[in-house]
Amino acid sequence: MAPDKNSGLVQGTLDMLILKTLALEPLHGYGIGIRIEQISKGVFQVNAGSLFPALRRLERAGLLKSEWRDTENNRRAKYYILSEAGRKQLKQETREWEAQTSAIARILAARLGEI
Amino acid sequence: MRPFTNLTAGLSNLFRKERVEQELDEELRNFQEAKVEEHIRAGMTRAQAQRAARLEIGSEDAVKERVREVGWESAIESLWQDIRYGARILRRSPGYTAAAVLTLALGIGANTAIFSVVNWLVLRPLPVQNPAQLVYLQFPTTNNNGYPQFSYPEFQDLQQAGKGVFSEITAFRFGGSAGGQSGQDGLTVNGETKSVQTCFVAGNFFSFLGIRPYLGRLILPGEGASIGADPVVVLSYRYWRTRFAGDQSVIGKRALINGHPVTIVGVAPRNFYGLTPLIDMEAYLPLGMAYVDGEHALDMFRDRKSPGANVFARLRPGVTREQAQSSLASLAKRFLDESPRAGATNMLEVRPLRPPALITGANPLPALTAVFLTLAALVLALAALNVTNLQVVRASMRRHEMAVRSALGAKRSRLVRQMLTESLLLGLMGGGGGLGLGLAVSHLLPSLPMQTELPFVFDFRLDWRVFGYTILAALLAGSLIGVGSALHASSGNLSGSLHESGRAFAGGRQRLRSWLVIVQVGGSLALLIAAGLFVRSMRSAERADLGFNPEHVLNVTPNPYQLGYSSAQERNFYHQLLERVRALPAAKSASLVMAVPFGEVSDQVEVDVPGYKASKEEGPPTPNYNDVSTQFFATLQMKLLSGRDFNDADTENSAPVVVINQAMAEHFWPHQSAIGKSFTLSSWKPKRAVQVVGVVANAHTLELAAPIEPLIFFPITQHSADVLTLQVRSDGDPLLLAPSIRQIISGLDSAMPVRSVQSMAEAVNSINGLLLFELAAGIAGALGLLGLVLAVVGVYGVISYSVSQRRQEIGIRMALGATASQILRMISRQSFLIVAGSVPLGLLAAFAVGKLLTDFLVGVSPTDPLTYAAVTALLIAVALIAGYLPARRATRVNPMVALRHE
Structure with missing residues (x-):
């Protein structure tokens, strides 16, 4: 199996990244992977073994919808679209994530005497 | 999660499986092609790019599998796989499957049959509103x-x-x-x-x-x-x-x-x-x-x-x-x-209204049904143990298969689940057979000779209760078998059996199997003892001295009342009937009676006995009574102890008299003669005294098991019912008298309805008489026999298996000079151990079951030593023979063949 670069991802964040990517515009599986890679400047590479189960899971939970569309180079591909529920979920997860990261940042930046 | 979306999506995946798979394929192909193009853009050749893409994506199957596992429907699919695989395995060994299914069908059928009776008698609610x-x-x-x-x-x-x-x-x-x-x-x-x-x-x-x-x-x-x-x-x-x-x-x-x-x-x-x-x-x-x-x-x-x-x-x-x-x-x-x-x-x-209690006497139904449901459950447990045994034998033969599957990556839980699925499948197949068998058996019940004209109904329809109980029994038996064999399969090191021939495990495995058989044989013993007690109880009921002689007596009941006869017409009809029947040469004596012994008619009368003070709980004494003609005591050969029989001088106009039984005499006039004593009937107005002129010996006429209660006989001339039964004593077969008596009756009135033409000996087999005892003995006997067969199969199976596993060892021993009798002893030792372990277990269980039976046994104690000894001896003998047959086969092992066998 290919080296799993996204295994470094914090558990559950892949879902959030997918939701965020799709909040920008509907994409197919490959597009999602590339978009995450681009935005993260190559820090996160999503492989098929993680991406597709995640897509199926999010779709099953009603956070995504999908439809087959023609791609820019005239192929048929399954596009994923963020649903209303997915939008809410993304908002909530983003809030939680920000709260957590700022908390972690504070802890990491802490020095004795400042507490 | 949205359970509803989840459910519908899962269902659509299940039903549009092919389409969903196709889409997944296409999606992955697209993904791969896009990757390839990406690499080509980066400067690779097409071949290099394809290789790189494959490496990045990894096994396409693994990806698909992970996607499929996302939904709950994949669990159903793997269950379905298990079921199909299990069915294939079972089909591959039809002999084994047939034996297992038949064993379970017998066990489950016994439960279905008894439960469908219980359902009708006790459980099924009346078909009315609320x-x-x-x-x-x-x-x-x-x-x-x-x-x-x-x-x-x-x-x-x-x-x-x-x-x-x-x-x-x-x-x-x-x-x-x-x-x-x-x-x-x-x-x-x-x-x-x-x-x-x-x-x-x-x-x-x-x-x-x-x-x-x-x-x-x-x-x-x-x-x-x-x-x-x-x-x-x-x-x-x-x-x-x-x-x-x-x-x-x-x-x-x-x-x-x-x-x-x-x-x-x-x-x-x-x-x-x-x-x-x-x-x-x-x-x-x-x-x-x-x-x-x-x-x-x-x-x-x-x-x-x-x-x-x-x-x-x-x-x-x-x-x-x-x-x-x-x-x-x-x-x-x-x-x-x-x-x-x-x-x-x-x-x-x-x-x-449920459980129903409107039948005479205390309501024995719940207790009796509990007894038989327990016995039936015991039979099913034995059947399940038996099949577990078979499964364990097969499991050791399938160790290779399990080891291979395990090496190929099947999780242990998946293997255990496979075993469970197979056992449940067996259980359900047995349940199907049992349902048919049980319903067939319970439908035989209504064809029993009830010896009564009462319209008894037996409605053993299959309803959801019977169906549910059967399925429950099947699933219970299936999971018992599954857990038993899975426990066995998961013990020990699976990969070990890839390296070894499998034979080396005999020791530990044998022990578990022996325990199963010990429990099984012990259970059979308990079941057989219960059956033995019921049979003994029936025998003692049959032999019981009834206090009258039912042989050579014919009962015929013409019913002038149903034609609307007046009392005077009735009296005249009965008088003429008796006169003409007595004139028949074959009739030794003939009499009329209201309540035939063990028949459905009985009645009580409230009496006031001077000098007798009833306790508060007893209330006013209301003994049973019967209305009889002259010659009644002679026809039934009841013994007159003192005083006189009724005679033609006891007429409508003479002083009222009664004959009483000994129980009545002792109850109201203890330590003195009852002859000449008198009492009054509360229902007679104006009150008149009746005088006791005779005392007859106690006789069982109402219930076989119950103690004999006080009973009054009135002469029909002074106290009579509308419908009387004619009883005639002859020297030979009483039924031979029937045609001439029918002729006499139709000579008196051609429209006269006649019912119950039967011998008194037959009439004793009514539901109040022997029928219940025979029924109980029959059912318990059938269950006991089933238990015995299961025990034989169990012992035979475990010894045969042990012989087959030890062929090589036996071969070596014989090659080294062991004689046939030494081998026989070695193998038989195991059957002795099984018997030695199971007998105390079985006896203990029998004592426990016997406690439940106390109320339903007549003339035999629930710990009757004779029954216990005889049944135990029988079971030991049968178990040893079942073990002897395969042991003898062991002595015929050819050492050379056995050694070359591997």
């Missing part, structure tokens, strides 16, 4: 016989007083034998008279139940309140089908009941048999028509101290039986003060 709300009102009495306890005015009082707790109250009166002393009523249609079990109901009876007619109409509210006002009759569905073959033109027909004109107005719904267990109420008439049963049936309308009706009520929603009971307490107290009921305390009880 049956759980129905209750009946009764003063508990010492004999608890379900006799009517309320007069019509009392019923009306209850209706008033019960308004707060009951939404409706109704009443009925059993017609014929159950309500009085006349036997069943006669229904004449198109000139033909046949017996019918009548039931006189208050007008609101059917609206109270909330049921609709099958045809025509039912009795209406408002009917039956005044005497003779509504001469209509509603037939039961069963009676209408049997007698009129479902002919709809019967509705509206004029008919006669005991000679009184009525109109047939409707048919009650199918599967409705009335409110009494076991007996079909075949014809419903308004309560006010009860006079067709004789003038005395109207006493309950005229005299508030004359009980004649049973009272039923429907609880208002939310009202408990206890609340209803206490709200009626003061009224009940008044009833008792006005007219005491035998043995009744001042507590009026509000009882549920």
Whole structure:
């Protein structure tokens, strides 16, 4: 199996990244992977073994919808679209994530005497 | 998560599986192609790019599998795989599968059969509206016989007083034998008279139940309140089908009941048999028509101290039986003060209709059904143990398969699940067979000779309760087997068996198998002992000294009452009948009797014995009585202990006399002669004393098992029922007398209905007599035999298996000089160990089961040493033979063949 670069991802964040990517515009599986890679400047590479189960899971939970569309180079591909529920979920997860990261940042930046 | 989206998506994936798979394929292909293009753009050749993409994506199958695992439907799919695989495995060894399924079918069938009887007797609610709300009102009495306890005015009082707790109250009166002393009523249609079990109901009876007619109409509210006002009759569905073959033109027909004109107005719904267990109420008439049963049936309308009706009520929603009971307490107290009921305390009880208790005597049903359900469950447990054993044997043969699957990546839990699935599959197949078998067996029951004219109903329809119980039994047996064999399979190191031949495991595995067999044989022993006790109980009941001689006696019951004869006509008919029969040369003696021993007719009479003070619990003494003609004691060969028999001088106009049994003499006049003593009957007005002129030896005439109770014999000239049975003693086969007696009867009246032409010896086998004992012994015996067969199969199986596993060892031993008898001893040692372990276990279990049986055994103690010893000896012998056969085969092992075998 290919080296799993996204295994470094914090558990559950892949879902959030997918939701965020799709909040920008509907994409197919490959597009999602590339978009995450681009935005993260190559820090996160999503492989098929993680991406597709995640897509199926999010779709099953009603956070995504999908439809087959023609791609820019005239192929048929399954596009994923963020649903209303997915939008809410993304908002909530983003809030939680920000709260957590700022908390972690504070802890990491802490020095004795400042507490 | 949105469970609903999840559910629909899962279902659509299941049903559009191919499409979903195709889409997934296409999606992955797209993904891969995009990757390839990406690499080409980066400067790779097409071949390099494809290779790189494949490396990045990895195994396409693994990706797909991970995607599929996302939904719950994948669990169903793997279950389905397990089932198909299990079915394939079972199909591959049809012999094994057949043996296992048959064993389970027998075990489950025994349970289904017994449960379908229990379901009918105890569990199935009446087919009426909200049956759980129905209750009946009764003063508990010492004999608890379900006799009517309320007069019509009392019923009306209850209706008033019960308004707060009951939404409706109704009443009925059993017609014929159950309500009085006349036997069943006669229904004449198109000139033909046949017996019918009548039931006189208050007008609101059917609206109270909330049921609709099958045809025509039912009795209406408002009917039956005044005497003779509504001469209509509603037939039961069963009676209408049997007698009129479902002919709809019967509705509206004029008919006669005991000679009184009525109109047939409707048919009650199918599967409705009335409110009494076991007996079909075949014809419903308004309560006010009860006079067709004789003038005395109207006493309950005229005299508030004359009980004649049973009272039923429907609880208002939310009202408990206890609340209803206490709200009626003061009224009940008044009833008792006005007219005491035998043995009744001042507590009026509000009882549920299920389990039914309206049969005579204490209600043995729940306890008896518990006993037989326990025995049947034991049989099923033995069958399951047996199949577990078979599975374990097969599991050791399948160790290779399991090891290979495990090496290929199957998780242990998946292997265990596979075993469970297979066992459950076996269980369900056995359940299917058992359902058919059980229903077939229970349908044999109604064909039993009941020796009665009462319309007994056995409705062993398959309903969801029987079905559910069977499935439950099947699943339980299946999971027991599955857990047992999975425990076995998961013990030990699976990969070890890839390297070894599998034989090396014998030790530990054998021990588990031996334990299974020990438990199984022990269980069979307990079952067999229970069966032995029932058989002994039946034998002792058969041999019991009845106190009379049923051999060579013919019973014939003509029924002038059903033709509407007047009392004078009846007396004349019986007088002539007796005279002509006695003139037959083959008749040694002939007599008439109201209550044939063990028949369905019996009655009690309240007596007042000077000098006898009844205890408060006993209440006014109400001994059983019988009306008999002269020669009765001679015909039944009952022994006269002192005094005299009735004779022709005891007439209507002579001083009233009675003969009593010894129990009665000892009860009322202990330590003195009862001859010449007198007492009065409360029901005779004006009161007149009757004098005891004879004492006869005690005889069992009502119930075989119960102690003999006081009994009074009246001469029919002074105290008589409307329907009498003719009894004739001959020298040879009494049935040979039947044709000439039939001729005499039709000579007296060609329209005379005649029922119950049977020998007294046959009549003893009635439901009150031997029938129950024979039934219990038969069922217990069948279960015991099943247990024995299972034990034989178990022992045989475990020893055979052990021999096959030790072939090599035996070969070596024989090559080294062991003799055949040494080998035989070595192998037999195992059967001895099994027997030695199982006997104490079985005996312990038998003691426990025996405790349950105490109340149902006659003339044999539940710890009867003879039964225990004989059955144990039998089981030991059978088990040792079952073990000996394979052991002997072991001695025939050819050492060279055995050694080369591997």
